[in-house]
Amino acid sequence: MTTTTTRPAAASGPSDGPTAPGPVKLKTRREPERFALIGVWAIVIIIFSLTTDRFLTEGNISSMLGSQTVLLILALGLLIPLRVGDYDLSVASTLGISAMLVAILNVNEGWSIVPACIVAILAGTVIGAFNGAVVVKFDIDPFIVTLGMSTLLQGVLFWISDSATISGIDVGLSDAVLTNTVLSIPVNFWYAVVLCAALWWVFDYTPSGQRLLFVGQSKDMARLNGISVGRTRFLALVASGTIAALAGVVLAGTTGSADPNSSASFLLPAFAACFLGSTTLKIGRFNPWGTFIALYFIVTGTTGLQLLGAQNYVQQLFYGAALIIAVILSKILRQRNDRRLQNDARQAASAEAAQQSTNSKDIA
Amino acid sequence: MSSTGHAPTGTASSTPGTDVLRIAGLVKRFSGVPALGGVDLAVAAGEVHGLLGANGCGKSTLIKVLAGVHLADEGSVLVHGDEVPMPFGADGLRTRGLSFVHQDLGLTDAATVLEHLALDHVAAQGTLRRIPWGAERRRAAELLARFEVAVDPDARVDQLTPVQRAMVAIVRAVASQEQLAEGGERRAQLLILDEPTVFLPSADVGILFRLVDRLRQAGDSVILVSHDLDEVLEICDRVTVLRDGKNVGTRDVPGLSRDELVELILGVKIGAVTRPADGTTRSPEVALSTRGLSGERVRGLDLDLHPGEVVGVTGLAGSGIEELTNLLYGVEPLHGGSLSVRGEDVARPTPARMLDHDVVLLPADRKALGSAPRLTVLENMALPFLKSSFKGGRLRWGSLRQQSQDTCVRLHVKPADPAALFSSLSGGNQQKALLGKWLDTKPAVMLLAEPVQGVDVGARREIFRLVREAVAGGASVLCATSDYEQLVQLADRVLIFAEGRVVDEIAGDAITKDALTTAIYAGAAA
Structure with a gap:
C-alpha cells in the first residue's frame, strides 16, 4: 500500500496556521453492476441474431420497439408512486377504462376523437385523485386501496362495454400513434422516449423529484424537513392514474379497438420492468432509463424465444421470472454496494487519521 | 376479592x-x-x-x-x-x-x-x-x-x-x-x-x-x-x-x-467544568416565545429564547423534555397555548411552517428522523436548498455539491465526500453533517434534541464549538437532553423540568454538574 504523501513543503514553507484539511479524494466508484443488465441484453441480442435470421431485421426491430410502447408508458407512470414508496395496482385497469372510454365515446356516442381522448385521460386523473385522497385522508396503505380500485374498475369495464370488444375507432388516432413513423419506428415509441426523458429530468433535476425520493425513503424524516408528505403522495397517484390513462389512449390507437379483457395482462409486466429497472443505472432506485432498458430487455428475450418457436406462454414465464429475479438482484446489489461504501469510508477516515499524524510529526 | x-x-x-x-x-x-x-x-x-x-x-x-x-x-x-x-x-x-x-x-x-x-x-x-x-x-x-x-x-x-x-x-x-x-x-x-x-x-x-x-x-x-x-x-x-x-x-x-x-x-465533587467564555451576549430581542404551551406532558410553558444564547432543558425521563422540541417544531400538535417566532404568531405549527420561520430541529433519532441513511451525503445536505438552487429549470447540482463539500471540510466531516452514502459515516460525522446542513440555512432558532447521543468525545467537542459559533453569530439555541453534563459546557442557562413544568432555572457560572443534579432530583421530589 502506498503511504500517504508527506508534505515537506508545508513543513518548511511559510506557516499559515494549521493546514486546512483538503478534501479527501475517494477513488472514483465504479459500479460495474450498474451496467450488468445492458451487458446481458447485448449478449441476448447477439445470441438471437446468430440463431435466427429474422431477429435483426428492420421489421422485427421496429415491431419490438413499437409494440410495447403502451407497456412502457404504463411502467413510467407506475414509477412515480413507486418512487415515493407506494404501490399503484390500479394502473392496468385505469388503462383499460381509458381505452374503453375512447371507444365508447368515439364509436357508440359519435364524439370526435380529440374530446374522447381528453375525457379518457381526465378519467385517469380522477381515478388517481380518488386513490390518492383515500390513501392520504384515511392513512390507508395504497396497496389495499389500489387493489380494491383495480377490481372495481374491472367490473366497471365489463359493465360499460357489455363485455364486448368495441372496434372502429377513428383512424386519426391510429395515424397519430402508430402509422406515422420516425426512422421507420412507429411514432408512439418516440412519445414514450420523450416521456421517459421528461421523467428523468423531473426525478433528477427538480426539487419535486428530490421530494419524491425523500418521501420514499422516510416519510417522517421528509415531514421534519418541511416536505408535504400527504400532498406528494396524492400527486404521485394522480400522476400515475393520468399516465396510465394516456397509455390507454395509445392502446386504443394501436389496436383501433378496445377489448375489456386485454388490460389486466399489463399489470405484472409493468411492475417487472420497474423493479428490474431499479437494478440498472442507479442501483436501488426506481429510475426511468433503467425501466426503459429493463423493458426492452424483456421484450427482446420474449420476442427472440418466440422466433425460435417458443409458445406464447413464454411471455408469462419471462415476465414472472424477471420480476422475482429483479427483486432478489436489487437486494443483493444494494447490500454489496453498501458494504463497499462502508469500507471506502472507513479507509478514507483511517487514511486521513494517518495523514494527520504525519502532519503533526512534521510540525514537531 | x-x-x-x-x-x-x-x-x-x-x-x-x-x-x-x-x-x-x-x-x-x-x-x-x-x-x-x-x-x-x-x-x-x-x-x-x-x-x-x-x-x-x-x-x-x-x-x-x-x-x-x-x-x-x-x-x-x-x-x-x-x-x-x-x-x-x-x-x-x-x-x-x-x-x-x-x-x-x-x-x-x-x-x-x-x-x-x-x-x-x-x-x-x-x-x-x-x-x-x-x-x-x-x-x-x-x-x-x-x-x-x-x-x-x-x-x-x-x-x-x-x-x-x-x-x-x-x-x-x-x-x-x-x-x-x-x-x-x-x-x-x-x-x-x-x-x-x-x-x-x-x-x-x-x-x-x-x-x-x-x-x-x-x-x-x-x-x-x-x-x-x-x-x-x-x-x-x-x-x-x-x-x-x-x-x-x-x-x-x-x-x-x-x-x-x-x-x-x-461522589466526590467533580472539578467544575465550565463553559469557556466566548464573548457571546444575549440579545434583549426574543427569537422564539411561547405562552401557556401544553402538549401530552408539557404543561403551560412560558418560554422566551433570545438570540445569542443557548438554553439547556433537562430533567428526568418523562419530565416532558423529550416532547418539548417536537412541540416547538410542530411535529406534535399543541394541546394549548401559543407560539410565536420573532413576534409573529404561528397559529398551527407544522415543521414546514417552522422552517419558513427559520426554526430548525436536529431530532434525537438521527437514523429514522434526521436523515435518509440510504441516500448520499449530498442529497441529505441539499434538502433545505432545493428551492433556492432550482434555477433555469434545473437543480444546480454542481453548486450544491460544492456547498456540501465545503461544509463537510469546514466541519471536519470525514470523509468529506458528498457522494458517500450517508449511512457509511460514523455517528459523530453524521451529526456534524446534519448540523452543517442546518447551519448553512442560517437559522434564527435551532432546536437540538439529544444532540450528542451516540457521538464520540471528539465530535462532541466540535459540535459544541459549532453550536457556540452559531450563537455568536446571533442564533438562538435550545438544547433538550437528559444527559445534563453537556449543558455545563454548552448552555447559558438551564431550565429544569419536572412533571411537564419548569421547576428551576440555573444561569451562567452557577451551571455545574452538582447544581444540575441537585436541581433535577429536587424538582422530581417537589
Missing part, C-alpha cells in the same frame, strides 16, 4: 441467608473501556433492592448483562447459591427465574391482556398446541386476582391506563417465570423493574408500589432501577449505588437520608 392468604408460606423454600442473586466482581468492557469495573451486588429473598446512580454509571449495562443482551467479561453470578456458568445465552438469566420489566413494558397495543398471558403460558409448552381459551381465561383471572390487579382480561392493552399497563407487564413477567420454576415447591423469584414509574402520573405510583409490596410479602425479590430518590426511599429495603461502573456502597434504607443518598450518587 380474596386476601393474600398465601403470603407467609411462599418463602418456605428459600433458606435464610441464601441470596436470590449474588454478583461478584462483574466486569464488562466495550472495546477495552470498562463500563462495569467489578460490580458486587447481593439481593436477599423478600427484599426490594434499589439500584441507583447517575447517567452512565453502569446501571443499564448491568441489567443488560443479566438479561443476556451483553456478555460479561469477568466475574461470577450466583442464583439461589448456584453459580451460573458464563456466558448466559440470549435469554440471560430468565431461565433461572429472573424476570425483567423494562421501561417500554414490552406489551402489544392491539392484543388483550388474556392474549398476552395465554401466549406466554401456551407457547412455553410447544408451538402448535391448541390454546384452551376457557382454561386460560380462568388462569388469567386467577392470576390478576392473586396480585389484586383490577383489570378486565379481555381489555385491549391500549385501553388500559398507564399504571394498569405497568401492572399487567409485571404480572406477566412474574407469571411466566413461575411456570419455569414449577415442578416442586415455588422458589423465590427476582423481578427487575427498570424505571417503571417514569411514565406514570405520580398519584398512580402508589398503586404500582402496592403490587411490588405484595411480591415482597410472597417472598420474592425485586430490583428497582430508578432515578427518583423519594420513591426509592419509600419502597426499598436496601439500595446499592453505582458510580463509574463500580459500587460505591450498599445501604439499608431505614435511617438513610436523602442527602446521604445524593452524596453517594454524586
